[in-house]
Amino acid sequence: MPRTPNPEPRTASADLQRLWAPWRSAFLSQSPAKRRRCIFCAAHRSADDRRHYVVARGVRAFALLNLYPYNNGHIMVVPSRHVGELDDLRPEEWLDMLGLMQRLIRRLRTALHPHGLNIGFNLGRAAGAGIPGHLHVHLVPRWKGDTNFMPLLGQTKVISQSLDELYRLLTRTRR
Numbered sequence: 001m002p003r004t005p006n007p008e009p010r011t012a013s014a015d016l017q018r019l020w021a022p023w024r025s026a027f028l029s030q031s032p033a034k035r036r037r038c039i040f041c042a043a044h045r046s047a048d049d050r051r052h053y054v055v056a057r058g059v060r061a062f063a064l065l066n067l068y069p070y071n072n073g074h075i076m077v078v079p080s081r082h083v084g085e086l087d088d089l090r091p092e093e094w095l096d097m098l099g100l101m102q103r104l105i106r107r108l109r110t111a112l113h114p115h116g117l118n119i120g121f122n123l124g125r126a127a128g129a130g131i132p133g134h135l136h137v138h139l140v141p142r143w144k145g146d147t148n149f150m151p152l153l154g155q156t157k158v159i160s161q162s163l164d165e166l167y168r169l170l171t172r173t174r175r
Contacts, residue, residue, distance in 0.1 A: 040064075040078045040134045053163055055170045056104060060096040063104055065163055065170075066138070072161045073112045073141035075170075077101050084133045086123060097137060104139055104170075111169045114141035 043052035043064055053065035055075065066074040077100050079093045089097075101119070108114060118140040122128040129135075 038082060038134050039131065040136065041082050044078070044080050050167065053167050055107075055167065056100055058096040058100050060090075060093045061100050063100050063139075065167060067163065069140075069159055070118075070138070071140050071142065071146065072159050073108050073114065073139075073166060073170075075104055075108070075139040076136040077104065077139065078134065078136040082134050084123075084135055086121065086135060089135075101137060101139060107170055108139065108141050112141055115144045116142045118142060 043054055044062055046052055046054075049055075049057075053067070054062055055065060056063040060081070061077060061079050063075050063077045066076050077097050079089060079097060081090075081093065083089060083093075105117060108117070118138070120138055121135060122130075122138070123132075123135060125132045
């Protein structure tokens with residue numbers, strides 16, 4: 001059976017998938033000078049944890065939700081001091097970060113019930129660090145079957161929960 005020709009030629013824009021991420025507009029509308037400031041240092045100095053999605057604080061480290069998550073529940077654990085290299089961390093900063101990671105893993109397990117977690121650093125821009133001057137550890141919850149056809153075929157990642165909803169859930173869960 002012969003194929004019926006498509007009456008309209010396909011264009012690149014016809015294949016373009018659009019994901020609405022209105023929370024990014026605040027970042028994109030900032031002046032380049034303001035964007036160069038460290039977002040982690042700004043979050044650490046701020047008294048408004050909700051505005052920066054800070055879900056936990058320790059003595060020498062804190063944790064916040066990733067505004068551009070790889071997966072639902074993506075948290076970053078950050079030393080309070082602006083430091084970019086793992087070997088420049090002081091032992092007490094490292095211990096505080098590890099303690100926060102343990103607390104937050106328990107919270108994630110209680111609140112979201114992931115089947116596993118990816119935990120890791122991106123040190124340096126070549127390794128994927130979006131903010132290479134201030135190191136941070138990624139805690140990324142994972143579920144069986146959370147890798148599917150959407151990223152591969154649709155070039156789309158689905159995040160199933162808003163940052164505000166996740167923030168409320170994780171700050172309410174104190175286990």
